[in-house]
Amino acid sequence: MNKFAIIETGGKQYKVSPGQKIQVEKLGVPAGKTLEFDKVLLRADGEKVEIGAPYLASSKVKVKVLREART
DSSP states (O other), X not given: OOEEEEEEETTEEEEEOTTOOXXXXXXXXXXXXXXXXXXXXXXXXXXXXXXXXXXXXXXXXXXXXXXXXXX
C-alpha cells in the first residue's frame, strides 16, 4: 500500500509517509511532544488521491517531535 501526504511547514514542502522520520525547520516544540500539521497539500492512499486548493480542509498529519537541534 502506497500511503503518503505532502505537507507544508517553514515555507517548504515535504512528502511524508507513516513511520518516516524527516528533518524540518525549527518548530519551537520540545522533544517528545506531538504536533499536527494542518497544511496538507495532497493525500494519497493507494489509488485514492486528494489534492487541496491549496490545502485539504479536513486533513492533518500528526507527528511526534524526536529532538530539536541546530544544523
